[in-house]
Amino acid sequence: MSDTSESEGHMDVFAELKKILKELLDLEDRELTPETLLIQDLGAESIDLLELAVTINSRFKIAVKDDEIFLKRFRLYSTDAKKQGKDAVHFLAGRYPFLGEDRIAEIMAHIKEGPQLKIRDLISYVTYRSQGA
Amino acid sequence: MNLHFSGNRALILGGTCELALALAHAMIESNLFPILACRDDKGLSAIREALASFHGRYATCYLNFGDRDSLDSTFIQIGDDLSFLVDFAQGNYESLIAGADEDIVYSYFMENISFRAEVLKRVGRAMLKKRKGRLVYISSAAASRPNPGQGFYAAAKLASEALYRNMGLELGERGVTTVILRPGYIEAGRGRIYLQKQDRKILEMTPIKRAITGEEIVQTILFLLSDSAAGINATEICMDGGLTSGK
Numbered sequence: 001m002s003d004t005s006e007s008e009g010h011m012d013v014f015a016e017l018k019k020i021l022k023e024l025l026d027l028e029d030r031e032l033t034p035e036t037l038l039i040q041d042l043g044a045e046s047i048d049l050l051e052l053a054v055t056i057n058s059r060f061k062i063a064v065k066d067d068e069i070f071l072k073r074f075r076l077y078s079t080d081a082k083k084q085g086k087d088a089v090h091f092l093a094g095r096y097p098f099l100g101e102d103r104i105a106e107i108m109a110h111i112k113e114g115p116q117l118k119i120r121d122l123i124s125y126v127t128y129r130s131q132g133a
Numbered sequence: 134m135n136l137h138f139s140g141n142r143a144l145i146l147g148g149t150c151e152l153a154l155a156l157a158h159a160m161i162e163s164n165l166f167p168i169l170a171c172r173d174d175k176g177l178s179a180i181r182e183a184l185a186s187f188h189g190r191y192a193t194c195y196l197n198f199g200d201r202d203s204l205d206s207t208f209i210q211i212g213d214d215l216s217f218l219v220d221f222a223q224g225n226y227e228s229l230i231a232g233a234d235e236d237i238v239y240s241y242f243m244e245n246i247s248f249r250a251e252v253l254k255r256v257g258r259a260m261l262k263k264r265k266g267r268l269v270y271i272s273s274a275a276a277s278r279p280n281p282g283q284g285f286y287a288a289a290k291l292a293s294e295a296l297y298r299n300m301g302l303e304l305g306e307r308g309v310t311t312v313i314l315r316p317g318y319i320e321a322g323r324g325r326i327y328l329q330k331q332d333r334k335i336l337e338m339t340p341i342k343r344a345i346t347g348e349e350i351v352q353t354i355l356f357l358l359s360d361s362a363a364g365i366n367a368t369e370i371c372m373d374g375g376l377t378s379g380k
Binding site for chain 2: 047050051053054055057058
């Protein structure tokens with residue numbers, strides 16, 4: 001896939017995700033960007049995330065693992081990596097293959113500020129899974 | 134009482150038992166569309182025979198509790214359009230705790246609890262898409278008052294009740310609700326066999342001095358599925374003629 005078509009694909013996914021989030025979280029006038037944090041900025045609760053997973057599964061026709069897409073075990077894996085003396089970024093990249101190592105490092109740098117799940121992470125997941133991964 | 138139902142398609146787990154077949158019959162007469170799950174061809178034949186006069190007004194599917202592959206194919210077959218679930222499925226393992234076979238215990242709990250949790254996940258997600266759904270779990274008065282030898286049965290029932298109760302707590306705000314029915318001694322299926330073995334003497338301990346009839350159970354389930362019962366959520370209802378309320 002060329003850079004252009006990949007970028008267009010991301011835009012389609014982003015547009016659909018925005019639509020879904022606005023419907024589910026009743027965010028009609030809220031501006032959403034790929035950098036929007038789902039939990040900290042939008043106040044998404046666990047029931048919202050569950051409904052989001054179900055809707056993503058339905059709209060994009062992809063299998064969704066809730067623990068994976070919402071990075072639910074990110075802290076746990078990070079702790080596991082430290083306990084095992086492994087490089088945490090590399091270790092987490094194995095657990096979250098849809099995230100690049102740069103993004104994982106970024107999440108780790110801000111994890112103490114609260115859950116770091118962003119719309120761009122959902123885009124990465126949907127794109128990754130849509131490619132049959 | 135005229136009952137109104139929000140929805141049409143109802144998955145019935147344990148679809149070959151006497152009560153499930155009677156319920157399917159009553160559902161069809163109430164213009165609902167039951168989908169009866171069975172383990173094998175023998176079960177399928179029993180369903181077809183019992184509902185022979187209702188061709189095209191019900192469906193069947195295979196679901197073998199404990200077989201996770203059958204779960205995938207079942208949901209591919211029946212799809213996501215489900216409004217109701219009625220769960221009669223329950224394996225039986227009678228043994229004193231100290232005399233139990235460990236291998237059977239592990240597989241019994243896997244089939245009756247873990248697998249049920251997976252079924253509930255599938256059904257819950259399907260109902261969440263529509264923000265509407267009603268689940269009724271058929272438990273037993275033995276869940277809270279087991280006889281000796283019913284420890285594993287009671288444990289599985291209580292654990293399953295907990296799953297259903299939590300489902301109603303978690304998804305209630307999205308229109309998916311649950312209720313648990315605990316029948317006592319029933320004049321149907323295993324209950325009838327037990328009553329015959331006991332020469333019906335056990336009914337003397339029941340305040341109403343009789344067993345609950347299958348028809349009473351069926352009509353109660355229909356009520357619990359109806360809009361009239363929508364406020365009953367994440368709780369259990371005991372239907373044992375008062376047996377477990379006294380000493």
